[in-house]
Every structure is written in structure tokens, then in C-alpha cells.
Amino acid sequence: MKTDVLAGRERRSRFDPAPYVLVSPALLLIVLCLIIPIFSAVQISMTDASLLKFSQAKWVGVNNYTNFFTSGTFEKVISATLIYVFGSVVLTYVVGMAAALLIEHTERFKFLFRSLVILPWAVPQVVLVLLWKWMINPQYGVLTYLSDVSGMLPSHFSWLSDYRFAMVAILMTTIWKQYPLSFLMLMAGMKGIPKELYEAASIDGANAWRKFAHITLPGLRHVTYGLILLLTIWSFGNFIIVWLMTQGGPSDSTAVLTVYTYLNAFKFNNLGYGAAIGVVCLLLSLLFSALYYRVFIKKMETE
Amino acid sequence: MRIAKKSLHYLLLVMFCIIAIFPFYWLIITSAQPIDSLFKYPPLFTAQSNLLDNYYRYIGESEILVWLGNTFGVSLAATLISTLLAIPAAYSISRFMYKGRTLVIFIVLLTQMLPLVLLIIPIYILFSYLHITDNIVALILLYAVITMPIGIWFLKGFFDSIPKALEEAAIIDGCSRFQALTRILIPLLAPGIIATATWSFIVAWDEYLFAYTLIDSKHLFVVSVGLSSYIGQYSTEWNEIMTGAVLATLPIVILFMYFQKYMISGLTAGSVKG
Numbered sequence: 001m002k003t004d005v006l007a008g009r010e011r012r013s014r015f016d017p018a019p020y021v022l023v024s025p026a027l028l029l030i031v032l033c034l035i036i037p038i039f040s041a042v043q044i045s046m047t048d049a050s051l052l053k054f055s056q057a058k059w060v061g062v063n064n065y066t067n068f069f070t071s072g073t074f075e076k077v078i079s080a081t082l083i084y085v086f087g088s089v090v091l092t093y094v095v096g097m098a099a100a101l102l103i104e105h106t107e108r109f110k111f112l113f114r115s116l117v118i119l120p121w122a123v124p125q126v127v128l129v130l131l132w133k134w135m136i137n138p139q140y141g142v143l144t145y146l147s148d149v150s151g152m153l154p155s156h157f158s159w160l161s162d163y164r165f166a167m168v169a170i171l172m173t174t175i176w177k178q179y180p181l182s183f184l185m186l187m188a189g190m191k192g193i194p195k196e197l198y199e200a201a202s203i204d205g206a207n208a209w210r211k212f213a214h215i216t217l218p219g220l221r222h223v224t225y226g227l228i229l230l231l232t233i234w235s236f237g238n239f240i241i242v243w244l245m246t247q248g249g250p251s252d253s254t255a256v257l258t259v260y261t262y263l264n265a266f267k268f269n270n271l272g273y274g275a276a277i278g279v280v281c282l283l284l285s286l287l288f289s290a291l292y293y294r295v296f297i298k299k300m301e302t303e
Numbered sequence: 304m305r306i307a308k309k310s311l312h313y314l315l316l317v318m319f320c321i322i323a324i325f326p327f328y329w330l331i332i333t334s335a336q337p338i339d340s341l342f343k344y345p346p347l348f349t350a351q352s353n354l355l356d357n358y359y360r361y362i363g364e365s366e367i368l369v370w371l372g373n374t375f376g377v378s379l380a381a382t383l384i385s386t387l388l389a390i391p392a393a394y395s396i397s398r399f400m401y402k403g404r405t406l407v408i409f410i411v412l413l414t415q416m417l418p419l420v421l422l423i424i425p426i427y428i429l430f431s432y433l434h435i436t437d438n439i440v441a442l443i444l445l446y447a448v449i450t451m452p453i454g455i456w457f458l459k460g461f462f463d464s465i466p467k468a469l470e471e472a473a474i475i476d477g478c479s480r481f482q483a484l485t486r487i488l489i490p491l492l493a494p495g496i497i498a499t500a501t502w503s504f505i506v507a508w509d510e511y512l513f514a515y516t517l518i519d520s521k522h523l524f525v526v527s528v529g530l531s532s533y534i535g536q537y538s539t540e541w542n543e544i545m546t547g548a549v550l551a552t553l554p555i556v557i558l559f560m561y562f563q564k565y566m567i568s569g570l571t572a573g574s575v576k577g
Contacts, residue, residue, distance in 0.1 A: 030448060031410070033426075034449075035414070037429070041425045124527060126528075130531070130548055133534075134329075137541075139342070140342055140541075142329055233415060237420070240511045262423075271427075275421065
């Protein structure tokens with residue numbers, strides 16, 4: 001248990017205002033600008049507020065929610081969201097792990113390789129999307145050309161007009177940007193695994209795969225739990241990449257919840273309906289985090 | 304066998320590095336391409352003009368310097384406010400036990416789950432009501448608040464890693480608690496503070512949603528909004544977009560290379576340990 005630094009001297013006085021004074025400016029701003037607006041968003045989601053008449057918005061109860069659940073796009077939006085979240089979390093983890101294993105077993109120029117591999121992380125998201133959009137441009141894109149000459153895709157293939165490849169392009173872009181984070185955290189985790197375990201396994205004749213499955217993976221358990229949670233929360237909330245890539249198209253096939261929220265609120269001029277979709281996104285993300293916390297983090301703490 | 308294994312390993316490693324680096328190469332090549340060699344198929348793999356020609360022209364003809372200046376000013380101001388308020392808050396939840404501490408931690412972590420796209424709806428309404436849309440100062444305040452929770456969490460990790468005995472010793476030697484904080488803790492925490500501030504700066508530099516929704520005047524654009532405004536114009540001049548993109552990326556890459564090790568310690572201090 002933590003105790004006050006000054007426990008000894010302060011024991012006589014009953015109430016110490018110091019911690020409250022220290023925390024209150026930051027907390028006040030966070031509550032004012034982040035927490036209260038969320039409640040206000042829930043309230044807006046029960047009205048027909050639009051961009052032009054939000055002061056005379058009428059109360060419509062849960063209509064926005066029932067409209068969303070019964071609309072034809074509901075299933076599309078939920079499946080696009082789940083595909084994006086699942087795909088980006090799993091692939092970011094796997095690619096980061098591959099990079100970490102490759103670098104961990106490198107003897108020469110380790111620092112150089114490490115610096116190169118994490119560079120994509122430094123690219124601002126808008127630049128990231130512009131660059132990838134240019135590389136897959138159907139007329140002049142370099143990846144279009146490479147996939148054409150290698151015979152993988154028809155020539156001048158338009159990734160973003162195809163309902164499956166649009167999501168593939170979004171995932172590629174997301175993963176290229178995000179894997180350095182999982183790489184760095186997994187590398188840090190690998191440092192904590194005692195070398196003697198590997199030596200002992202070698203003496204017992206274990207091959208590389210068995211060492212990975214029985215020493216590395218279990219040793220990275222805690223990092224993995226935290227990393228997956230972090231990546232999932234980010235993927236649920238990610239807006240910029242999908243928005244700038246496709247704005248949810250073609251025909252809503254990449255309309256994840258965040259993009260669909262923004263489309264309805266600010267492009268279709270329906271703040272109330274948009275807010276309802278945003279609340280659904282928030283609830284899904286909270287539900288997932290709570291479940292995840294119960295199943296994995298609690299287990300980790302009791303170990 | 305060993306040699307075969309080793310060469311396979313380096314082959315994979317080099318392939319990985321090519322995937323990581325090639326888009327950067329393409330970004331730079333495109334930014335230096337004159338417009339007529341841009342629209343070629345197959346694409347040209349080397350730049351056809353002097354690297355800096357496009358840059359001189361583009362900087363002179365566009366508003367990029369204004370946008371970069373706005374972004375720099377907004378990010379710096381937001382980082383200062385955010386870090387200055389995060390330090391005492393992190394100190395409070397790291398060093399004191401008090402009623403409500405768990406609630407504070409819960410609120411700080413909860414903010415990370417709020418989709419910003421939902422948040423922007425009430426904020427847009429509030430700002431329109433107060434007539435502070437299209438206002439840089441309001442944007443600074445928002446960025447400061449968005450980066451604050453993560454800053455508090457990073458700094459809490461750094462505070463936790465410094466033994467309390469140091470402060471106790473200073474207090475026994477006659478320091479006040481405030482002096483113990485400013486003279487003992489803050490200097491020890493300098494790397495952590497730098498890491499946190501760098502992180503906040505990068506997040507603010509990267510931000511798009513709020514600036515895109517709240518700012519209308521072109522001369523108040525931040526660089527992310529400015530660059531994205533080129534998409535969908537009649538002729539998309541990709542070499543100019545990429546020139547702007549390089550200029551928007553360069554400061555972050557430099558910052559990133561320079562503060563790499565601090566930032567990594569920030570991530571591992573704050574989040575891995577939980």
C-alpha cells in the first residue's frame with residue numbers, strides 16, 4: 001500500500017488538501033471537456049438536432065437508436081467495424097511480433113535495423129493516407145504497377161472501388177503505421193525473459209518453434225494482454241485513416257462506426273442520429289474493455 | 304546449415320526493412336517529380352528533376368508555411384499547458400493515498416475509450432453557441448485536454464519508478480514538500496517529462512478531426528487539414544501534395560529520432576506495467 005510521503009509528520013492533521021489541489025486543475029479540464037460532453041452527447045442522441053437548428057431540437061426518445069438498428073446499413077456498419085478491429089489488432093500484433101523476433105536474433109547492426117523498422121510510426125496519419133492512396137492510385141500508382149507486373153491483380157486495378165479490396169487497403173495502411181508500437185512493446189517484453197530458459201531448452205534439444213511456443217509466448221503474456229487491449233480501443237476509435245481513404249465507401253462497405261457517425265452528423269446534417277451511432281460505438285468499446293478486463297487483466301493480477 | 308539459416312534470417316530482415324522504408328522513398332521521389340513525369344505508367348522509379356526545385360516553387364506558391372506555423376504554434380502551446388497540468392496531477396496520484404484517488408485514475412483511463420468522433424458533436428454545438436468555432440485558441444485548449452490523460456498516465460509511471468526515500472531524505476534535511484518536488488523530483492524526472500511532452504506534441508501535430516470540423520478559414524488551417532484539402536480538387540497534383548507531406552513529416556521524424564529512447568521508456572513505464 002502506498003502512503004503519504006510525509007506520513008510521519010502529517011499524522012496529526014486529519015485532512016490534507018494537497019493532493020486534491022494538485023490534481024484539480026487537470027481533472028477539472030478533463031471532466032469539463034471530455035466527460036460532461038459525453039453525457040451531453042447521449043442527450044443529443046435522443047433528439048432530432050441538426051447542424052442548423054440544434055437550439056430548437058425536439059426530443060425523440062430512442063427513435064434514433066431503433067432507426068439505426070432496423071436500417072439496412074446496421075449490419076454492414078457492425079461487420080465493417082468488427083472486420084477492421086479484428087483485422088488490425090491481429091495483424092498489427094503478428095507483424096510486430098515478426099519484426100521483434102527478426103531483430104532480437106540479429107547480431108550486427110541491431111540498432112540500425114531497429115531504427116529503420118520503427119520509422120513508419122513517425123508518419124502523421126494524414127500523410128500516411130495520402131501516401132498510400134497515391135501508391136495504390138489506379139492509373140499511376142506504384143503498387144498498382146507492381147501487382148500488375150507480378151500478375152496478382154488485373155492491370156489498373158482500383159483498390160478503393162472494390163468492396164473487398166477497399167478494406168484490404170485500409171488494413172494495409174493501418175498496419176504499416178501501427179506495427180512499430182507492438183514491435184517496441186514486444187521487444188521490451190523479450191528483454192525480461194531470462195536467457196537461462198533458452199539455454200536449458202537448447203540442452204534439452206528443443207527446436208526454435210518449441211522455444212517460441214513454450215518460452216517466448218508465455219513470457220510475453222503480460223505485454224500481450226496490455227497491447228491487445230490498447231490496440232482494440234484504438235481501432236474502435238480510429239477515424240482518420242478510414243475517413244480519408246474511402247469515407248466509408250464503396251456503398252458503405254468500409255463504413256466503420258466512427259466514420260458512419262461523422263457522415264450522419266456532419267455530412268447528412270443529422271447530429272442526433274450521428275450521436276446515437278457514436279454512442280453505440282462507445283458502448284461496444286466499453287463492453288469489450290470490461291469483458292477483456294474481467295477475463296485477462298484480473299487473471300494477470302492474481303497470478 | 305548455420306549459414307543457410309543466417310542468410311535466410313538476413314534476407315527476411317532486409318525484406319522487412321524494404322517494406323518499412325519503401326513508402327518513404329516513394330514519398331520523397333514523388334515530391335521531387337516534375338508534373339509531366341508524374342503521370343507515367345509504368346511509374347518512374349527515380350526523380351526526374353532537382354530535388355529542391357519543387358520545394359522552392361511549392362513553398363512560394365502555396366500556404367504551406369502558414370499551415371506549418373499554425374500547427375507548430377498550436378501543438379507547442381497545447382503541449383505546454385498539458386504537461387504543466389499533468390505533472391502535479393501525476394504527482395498527486397503517484398505519491399498520495401486519499402479518498403477519490405481511484406476515481407481519478409478511473410476517469411483518466413476512461414477518457415482513452417471515448418471515441419473523439421462522438422465527442423466532437425457536443426463540442427461543435429457548444430462552440431457554435433459560444434461563437435468560438437474557427438478559433439485557434441479554442442483549438443489549443445482542446446488539444447491540451449486531449450493529450451492530458453495520456454500525459455498523466457506516462458508521468459505517473461515515471462513518478463512510481465523513483466523511490467520515495469529520496470524525497471523523505473530531502474524533507475528530513477529541511478526541504479519543504481514543494482522544494483522536494485522542484486529540486487529533487489523534477490530534475491530526476493526530466494527524461495520522463497521530455498518523453499511525455501514529445502508524445503503530446505506528436506499527438507497534437509497529428510490531430511485532424513477537431514481542426515477539420517471546427518476551423519473554416521484557410522489561413523487558420525493546421526497542416527493535416529491543409530494537405531487533405533487537396534484531395535478531390537479537379538486535378539490532383541500529387542507531387543505538390545507529397546512536397547507538403549514531406550514538410551509536414553520532417554519535423555516529427557527528427558523529433559522522433561532524437562527522442563526515441565525517451566519515448567520508448569514512456570510507453571513501457573506507463574502502459575506495460577499497467
